[in-house]
């Protein structure tokens with residue numbers, strides 16, 4: 448057993464990051480253990496978790512398990528958890544209640560909890576004390592150990608908790624069962640060293656560490672060969688890619704080299720405004736296959752709040768970068784994240800956020816009410832703002848967000864834009880896909896178009912999506 452440790456999770460050293468190409472192995476004794484059996488995999492949280500789940504699915508299927516979408520059908524249930532806000536936590540606690548009930552009648556069901564929640568010391572202890580029926584608890588650093596832990600559980604039928612509070616290594620060669628055949632997530636960096644005062648990620652995912660460029664580029668080339676049209680380079684702070692490798696090779700170089708692989712579309716998330724260089728902007732502007740779409744979280748429009756959030760930039764600096772991006776990358780769409788109700792956010796602070804939003808007119812924003820995360824600096828800041836007030840602010844902000852979302856979508860009407868068609872739409876007899884600028888489009892077209900990039904004439908704009916028809920080739 449290995450429990451996480453809050454103090455260790457906070458630690459940062461200059462220790463070298465090891466890259467392992469052979470750490471993941473399936474013991475011969477359980478190679479085919481999953482034959483004829485099914486697993487259910489539930490994923491919460493960010494794209495990083497979504498991609499981790501693709502790795503988990505890859506591992507399960509290498510052991511012969513088949514995926515199912517129903518609890519009753521499954522021999523193994525795996526929950527990949529998120530810790531970023533209280534509501535993500537609550538969803539998992541709710542689902543655990545349902546699984547516990549099922550396990551009472553289905554004794555040989557194996558239950559596994561992984562992801563960010565177990566990385567929290569208190570949560571892992573809670574699983575140990577009050578959730579004895581969870582068979583395996585693992586963290587973000589040891590997905591590769593899943594086969595070993597499964598083997599152990601099958602032998603001893605005891606609860607196995609293996610969570611490490613380490614700065615982290617890089618584990619290459621995990622298999623992946625990807626959700627899409629056309630677009631793929633590609634990790635370029637793990638962890639985070641920014642320590643924004645509200646955020647739990649630096650404690651759950653370890654220090655910022657970059658994957659070697661040769662491994663990233665090889666993955667992109669392989670994906671292209673398999674017919675993938677789009678890659679999204681993933682990290683908490685992708686602009687800082689390479690800084691920890693100290694060899695002078697940075698995000699601008701990686702973007703350029705990824706563009707040179709010739710893959711049709713390249714995206715990257717998430718950018719911290721702090722590390723966005725002019726060279727990066729030039730590379731994005733010069734390469735047609737790097738998409739003109741940037742997610743640039745501002746978090747707040749008040750310098751006072753930004754300072755207490757430890758965001759390292761002022762509103763003025765952020766705006767300067769924003770206008771530079773708009774100026775240098777033709778047609779770029781920019782989205783953002785905003786937290787309302789940070790401890791002691793005043794009405795004036797909040798109004799400054801609205802004012803900045805009204806000025807910048809983002810394409811879209813993901814908005815959140817501040818959620819207290821134990822162990823973070825913000826969690827001990829005094830807070831006199833009521834939850835009611837915070838909810839009211841969120842609503843006011845969302846009205847502004849929606850207004851500009853529709854306004855920016857309306858600019859597309861009657862234009863012809865390339866769309867990567869990904870799959871059937873929720874709407875009857877339509878397909879769906881995204882523009883280069885990350886606008887969701889529902890298209891009247893047959894399913895034969897799925898997997899292709901097609902010119903689409905936009906016929907209608909809504910707040911959250913566009914409607915379109917295929918333009919003749």
Ligand code: 5AD
Nearest residue numbers: 645646744784785786815816817818
């Ligand atoms: N409360 C609310 N929102 C948060 N985020 C991160 N931590 C918190 C928190 N404690 C938001 C930020 C970040 C996004 C991924 O989640 O806006 O950019």
Ligand code: SF4
Nearest residue numbers: 639641642643646648
């Ligand atoms: Fe969290 Fe800030 Fe790191 Fe993003 S940059 S993961 S908000 S600490």
